[in-house]
Amino acid sequence: MTIQTTTHLNFRGDARAALDFYQSVFGGHTVINTYADFGMPKELPGADHVVFGLVASDNGFRVMGYDVPGEPGGTIVGGTSTRRENGTTVTDQASFVSVNADSLDEAQGYWDKLADGGSTVVEPLAASAWSAGFGMLTDRFGVTWSVGVTAAA
CATH class of the missing domain: 3.30.720 (Signal recognition particle alu RNA binding heterodimer, srp9/1)
Structure with a gap:
C-alpha cells in the first residue's frame, strides 16, 4: 500500500x-x-x-x-508574514511548502526561479548544520518555501 x-x-x-x-x-x-x-x-x-x-x-x-470563493485579495489564504527574528523563524502561516533536491545546484535552480518576481528572502540559501543547502523565501503569491538539499544517508 x-x-x-x-x-x-x-x-x-x-x-x-x-x-x-x-x-x-x-x-x-x-x-x-x-x-x-x-x-x-x-x-x-x-x-x-x-x-x-x-x-x-x-x-x-x-x-x-x-x-476560495468570495472577495479577491490576490494572496494566499492564511497568514502573510514569515521572517527571522533573533535567530528563529517567526510566522503566522499555518504551513510552508518544503522542496528538497539531490544537489545544491538543483536546489539553487529552484530557489532562483521561486525568487523571481518579488519574493522575500526569509533565510538565504546556504549550507546549514543539517544540509549542504537550506533557505526559506516567500514567493510573490505569499507562499513560503523551504528549499534544501536532501541530507546524505
Whole structure:
C-alpha cells in the first residue's frame, strides 16, 4: 500500500497565475478547471476562477491550488508574514511548502526561479548544520518555501 500527500494551496483570485508559475519552476503539466467548467454561469463574477488546479511533474513535484470563493485579495489564504527574528523563524502561516533536491545546484535552480518576481528572502540559501543547502523565501503569491538539499544517508 502506498500513500501520496500533495500540498493544496488556497488563493483569492490568482490560483491560475500561481500554478502556471510553479509549473515554470518545477516543470511537468498543469490541470486547471474553473467554476464555470463545473456549471457556474459564466457571467457570474468568479466563474473563471480555479476550482481545481494541479501541477504534477515526473520528478515527483505536485501541488494543488484553488481560488476560495468570495472577495479577491490576490494572496494566499492564511497568514502573510514569515521572517527571522533573533535567530528563529517567526510566522503566522499555518504551513510552508518544503522542496528538497539531490544537489545544491538543483536546489539553487529552484530557489532562483521561486525568487523571481518579488519574493522575500526569509533565510538565504546556504549550507546549514543539517544540509549542504537550506533557505526559506516567500514567493510573490505569499507562499513560503523551504528549499534544501536532501541530507546524505
